[in-house]
Amino acid sequence: MLDLIFEYQKYRIYLRERLRALPKHGHGAQAKMAQAIRCQDTYVSRVLQGEAHFNLEQGEAINRFLGHNQEESHFFLLLLQSERAGTPELRRYFDAQLEGVLQRRLVLKDRLKITNQLSDENKLRYYSQWYFSAIHIALTIPELQTRDSLVKYFSLPAHVISEVLDLLISSGLATQEGLKYKPGSTRIHLGSDSPLIAKSHINWRLQAMRSLEQQNDSDLHYSSVVSISHDDVLKIKADLIKQIENTKAVVKASPEEELCCFALDFFKVT
Numbered sequence: 001m002l003d004l005i006f007e008y009q010k011y012r013i014y015l016r017e018r019l020r021a022l023p024k025h026g027h028g029a030q031a032k033m034a035q036a037i038r039c040q041d042t043y044v045s046r047v048l049q050g051e052a053h054f055n056l057e058q059g060e061a062i063n064r065f066l067g068h069n070q071e072e073s074h075f076f077l078l079l080l081q082s083e084r085a086g087t088p089e090l091r092r093y094f095d096a097q098l099e100g101v102l103q104r105r106l107v108l109k110d111r112l113k114i115t116n117q118l119s120d121e122n123k124l125r126y127y128s129q130w131y132f133s134a135i136h137i138a139l140t141i142p143e144l145q146t147r148d149s150l151v152k153y154f155s156l157p158a159h160v161i162s163e164v165l166d167l168l169i170s171s172g173l174a175t176q177e178g179l180k181y182k183p184g185s186t187r188i189h190l191g192s193d194s195p196l197i198a199k200s201h202i203n204w205r206l207q208a209m210r211s212l213e214q215q216n217d218s219d220l221h222y223s224s225v226v227s228i229s230h231d232d233v234l235k236i237k238a239d240l241i242k243q244i245e246n247t248k249a250v251v252k253a254s255p256e257e258e259l260c261c262f263a264l265d266f267f268k269v270t
Contacts, residue, residue: 004018004178004179005018005068005072005075005076006072006075006101006102006105008079009079009098010079010083011054011059011076011079011083012047012048012050012083014076014079015048015062016048018066019033021146021148021179022148023146023149023152030044030045030048032065033062033065036061036062036064036065037054037058037061037062037065038058038061039058053080053083053084054080056077056080056081059076059077059080060073060077062076063076063077064158064159065158066158067147067151067157067158067159067161068159068162069159069162069163069166071101072162074101075098075101078094078097078098078101079098081094082094082095082098118171118173118186118188122167122170122171123188123196124196125167126167126171126173126188127190127196127199127200127203128199129203130203130204130206130207131154131156131160131164132164132167132168133200133203134154134259135150135154135161135164135165135168136164136168136173136174136183137259138150138153138154138259139168139174139181139182139183140183140256141256141257141258141259142256144259145180145181145182146179146180146181147161147162147165147179147181150165165181168181168184169181169184171184171186172184172185172186173186201263204261204263205263205265207261208221208261208263211261225269233268236266237266240264240266244264247262
């Protein structure tokens with residue numbers, strides 16, 4: 001889970017620093033946030049300067065704009081309500097709620113044991129959608145190691161990216177350093193006998209179909225139906241296995257710059 005917001009006691013300070021951490025040092029981010037919460041950019045400036053407050057509806061919209069997960073959203077709205085409170089008693093009430101969230105997180109961190117083996121439940125989630133493994137591998141590319149850069153690259157909703165990062169971190173597949181995410185020590189591998197292997201193949205064949213629809217010149221697709229001898233079936237299969245091994249060797253030594261999918265099919269048509 002993201003720790004950044006839980007280190008703040010004032011929502012304005014958090015927002016200023018959060019916006020500044022966006023690509024291009026947050027240039028244009030304030031205007032985009034104003035549009036997302038349906039208010040004037042000048043009003044956002046007044047709030048960030050301490051001259052006004054956002055209302056709860058605007059706070060909820062900010063949660064969606066920044067891609068907060070459920071726990072982050074709850075904490076942000078508590079920060080907002082604490083500062084909006086009109087009496088000391090009400091402020092103390094919300095401050096106690098904030099302290100409760102922080103204490104529960106400490107207990108969870110103490111109990112959470114990161115292992116080098118993915119649980120069956122997390123494996124089911126990891127292979128439920130193509131983007132879990134895609135985002136996992138994307139973290140090896142320096143330019144894609146922030147939540148905002150991942151949102152922009154994959155064109156997925158921010159809350160989806162947050163959900164994936166939560167899973168990757170909690171299962172040890174990723175680590176977090178401030179706003180940056182990097183691959184973790186946990187390794188994941190599906191054997192050919194795994195009931196999830198078919199789902200993994202289907203996920204990426206569906207992405208291959210998407211690539212075909214986009215007609216990118218840089219992508220490579222080849223399909224052919226042939227009739228061949230029994231012996232040549234074995235020969236072609238052996239050649240393809242050798243090519244897979246060669247490709248894996250190239251990937252292992254290659255700098256992490258582009259995110260690609262290599263999928264290969266050779267099967268009997270019935």
